[in-house]
Amino acid sequence: MSLIEWKKEFETGIPDVDVEHEALIGLINSLYDSMNSDRSKDSILQFLGDIHTKTAAHFALEEKIMREEEYAHYGEHKNEHEQLLDDINDIMDEYEFNDSFDENKLKQVLASWFSEHFKNQDALFHKAL
Numbered sequence: 001m002s003l004i005e006w007k008k009e010f011e012t013g014i015p016d017v018d019v020e021h022e023a024l025i026g027l028i029n030s031l032y033d034s035m036n037s038d039r040s041k042d043s044i045l046q047f048l049g050d051i052h053t054k055t056a057a058h059f060a061l062e063e064k065i066m067r068e069e070e071y072a073h074y075g076e077h078k079n080e081h082e083q084l085l086d087d088i089n090d091i092m093d094e095y096e097f098n099d100s101f102d103e104n105k106l107k108q109v110l111a112s113w114f115s116e117h118f119k120n121q122d123a124l125f126h127k128a129l
């Protein structure tokens with residue numbers, strides 16, 4: 001089972017970016033599979049931490065390119081990255097301290113973030129290059 005499905009609407013229209021986004025989603029889904037084979041607290045926390053790390057790595061790469069290109073909407077774009085990472089952190093904290101892991105919430109957060117951010121900020125940025 002997948003946590004998020006790749007959707008055509010995630011496409012930015014730039015093949016290289018789409019490949020990377022699709023890979024990120026694939027990676028999240030495979031992390032999800034291994035978490036599901038051992039749903040201990042440690043395994044779930046590890047899973048959330050890995051999602052955070054992989055997403056942060058993708059964002060860092062984009063931000064590096066934006067700085068190099070002196071991209072005009074860098075601040076705005078970086079803010080969205082930080083908000084998404086904060087949302088993942090909140091889900092981690094909630095689980096760590098209250099023992100509640102709302103899988104559907106995670107699903108919704110990732111799906112809506114990815115679809116909005118990929119379609120808007122990422123598409124805009126890659127068109128500007």
Ligand SMILES: [Fe+2]
Nearest residue numbers: 021058062122
């Ligand atoms: Fe991206």
Ligand SMILES: [Fe+2]
Nearest residue numbers: 062117121122
């Ligand atoms: Fe981005």
